[in-house]
Amino acid sequence: MEINDHIPGKWRFRFVYGVALLLFLVAGGRLFYLTVVDKAFLQNQGEMRAVRTESIPATRGMILDRRGEPLAVSTPTWTIVASPKDLWALEEDDSVDVAPEDEIKRLAEAMGVGRSWLQERFEKNRNRSFMYLRRQISPSEAETIMAANVKGVTKTKEYKRFYPAAEVASHVVGFTNIDDKGQEGIELAYDKALEGQPGQRRYLKDLTGNIIHGVGVDKAEHPGDNIELSIDLRLQYLAYRELKAAVTEHRATSASAVILDVKTGEILAMVNQPSYNPNDRSKLEYEELRNRAVIDLFEPGSTMKPFTVSAALMSGQYNTETTIDTSPGFLRFGRFTIRDATNYGVIDFEKLLIKSSNVGASKIALSLPQDAVWNMDYELGIGTPVGIGFPGEASGNLPSHPKWHPSEIATLSYGYGLSVSTLQLAQAYMTLGNHGYRVPVSIFKQDVPTQGKQVIPRQVAKDVVKMMESVVQKGSGKAAQIPGYRVAGKTGTVHKVGSKGYEYDQYIALFAGVAPASDPRLAMVVMVNNPKGQEYYGGEVAAPVFSRVMEGALTTLNVYPDLPEGLREVRLEPKKTPYQVVKGP
Structure with a gap:
């Protein structure tokens, strides 16, 4: 009986011993496999707990004017971020004698914010490992906050x-x-070209989350492309100042x-009122965002009469000496009547433009x-987008x-x-000023002349420009001189x-023109919407703006004044003076 009683005990001992040995062999084999055969697994697991990957921000490309002056640049700033999860972990860490509430209090003092507000944010995001505290602040502000040395609070570089x-x-x-994503204008239209490609780097952190040293750069960042407008x-400053004053x-x-360059189609200035300061958008209103020169549409009125005259001269039915009888000063179409200011009688094309005769046109x-007339307007780009790539660009209506x-x-x-x-109308006058040769309008600097299309015969365009000179010399455009x-x-x-139809007490004042008239270099259109003062005619409101801006633009660009009629320019070799004046056609 005694011997038999010991048999089950020995069996149980051997069983337990065998199981323990088997587990040891399995564990040992697994350890050998991980450390020798698949050691990369343990290395990766270790890196996951100590090595972090950080994005390296890339600089957004600059936007420059045609002379290299910066219109948009990126400046480095600091952003403060926090890990609420790491901060609240202090409650369960017996090795430290710091409470999360104390850390939050110290952080609130460094940030200059209310403690209760900040603590509520941390509690609301208790289980998150990332939360913005301050974005795009100066280095001095960032240093003040980081000096508080709060657990889980770090800074990263961003660009503003x-x-x-x-x-x-x-x-x-x-x-x-x-x-740093484009929202309006060139920033939006060419966002992909401007934005850079961020890089990646790895760094080693200790148990408290502090960075020990960098491990390496996995991918270098690439800055965005610069854009030269x-x-x-x-000219932009000049046009903005005068338009705002008007x-x-x-x-x-x-x-x-x-303002357009007649020869190249380049936009040299494009301004609007009201405007806004993109550096301070705290009180920004939606209406201020509108690029009205590209988006807003209006009926162009008498500024289209030169193109009606162009169509007549191109038809072969008329020449510059042809006269039109506008008597009795009105035309009736059933219940609809077209009127002139007075009965101008028999007039030629030049006087039609000077007097702005609706009946004559x-x-x-x-x-x-x-x-x-429709074909003429269409060839000038009326009714189709100009095509400069701006968001919301209007096509107009023809x-x-x-x-x-x-x-x-x-x-x-x-x-x-x-x-x-406004841009479409400027394009039409640019074509007229370029002797009827229409080139594409561009918001980018053109180093090589762009191919265009002759839409108005050269002589017809020159004749019409000559007639428009008389409008400024003798007619309603005198203030544009x-x-x-x-x-x-x-x-x-x-x-x-x-x-409910036309508002007879609300107007749009317009002036469109080119200069110098003998060989136009610039075309400009000024549109003033709903002037509420005593003056509201285009010749009173828009023409003076044209005069002041165009004068400044021509002198700034060193455009020679026109030669007197009957004289022509002859270049001398070698060139000692700008030109020599001789008589002749």
Whole structure:
């Protein structure tokens, strides 16, 4: 009995011993496999607990004007982040004698914020390992906060966009959000080109989360591309200043102005009112964001009459000496009547533009094939987007009818029944100033002349520009005159369209023109919306702005004044003086 009683005990001992030996062999084998055969696994696991990967921010590309002046640059800043999860872990860590509440109190003092507000944020994000505390602050502010030495609080580098021209170029350049993504203007339209490619680097952290040293860079960052615009900041400042002064003086609702290089199609200035400061958007209103020169549409009125005259001369039915009888000073189409200010009687094309005769323009258009004026406007880019790539760019409206009613042809001839943007109208006048040769409009600097298309015969364009000179010398555009330069242009005063039709006490004042008239270099359009002062005509409100801005632009660009009529320029070799004046055609 005694021997038999010991047998089960021995069996149990051997069983337990065997199981323990088996477990030891399995554990040993696994350890051997991980440390010898698959040692990378343990290394990766160790790195996961000690090595962290951090994104290296890339600098966003600069936006420059045509002379290399910065319009948008990125400046380095610091962002303070926290790990609420690490901070609250102090409650369960017996090795430290620090309470999370004490850390939060010290952090609140360093940040200059209320303790209760900050503690509520930490409690709300208790289980998160990442939370922004302050973004894009100065190095001194960052050092003050980091000096508090709060567990789980670190700083990272970010870049903040700065706009040196502020509100002067805001509608062209636009702005980015806090994450450096384009929101308006060039910043939005060319966001992909401007944004850089961030890099990655690894660094080693100790048990308390502090960085010991960097391990290495896995991927280098690449800065974004710089973009060089066609804008000349000198002209941009000049146009902005004068447009803002006009809006203030005439108590206008809004305004826009565009300057184009006649030969290259480059936009040298594009300004709007109201504007905004992209460096301080704390009180930004939506209406201030509108790039009105590209987005807002209006009926161009009498500024389209030079193109009606162009269509007539191109038809072969008319020449510069042809006269039109505008008597008795009005035209009736059923219940619809077109009127002139007075009965001008028999007038030629030049006087038609000087007096801005609606009846004369209508009679010309009605005598042409029904789509002649429409084709002229279409070839000049009316009704189609200019194509500079801006967000929300308007195409305008150039109505087309299978069969035209006479009143529709008539109103189209003097700029009603269609709509354009300031930029579209500037493009049309640019073509006229370029001797009828239309080149693409560009917001980027053009190093090589762009191929275009002859849409108005050269001589016709020169004849029409000559007629527009008389508008400035003798007609409603006298306020657009510039000492030493000959100016060609056309005024326009348009009734605004309201909810119930035309508002006869609200106007749009326009002036469009080119200079110097003998060989145009610049085209400019000024649009002032709803001037509420005593003056509201285009010749009173918009033409003076044109004169001041164009004079400054021509002198800034060193454009020679026009030679007197009957004289021509002859270059000397070697060139000792700018030109020699001789008589002759």
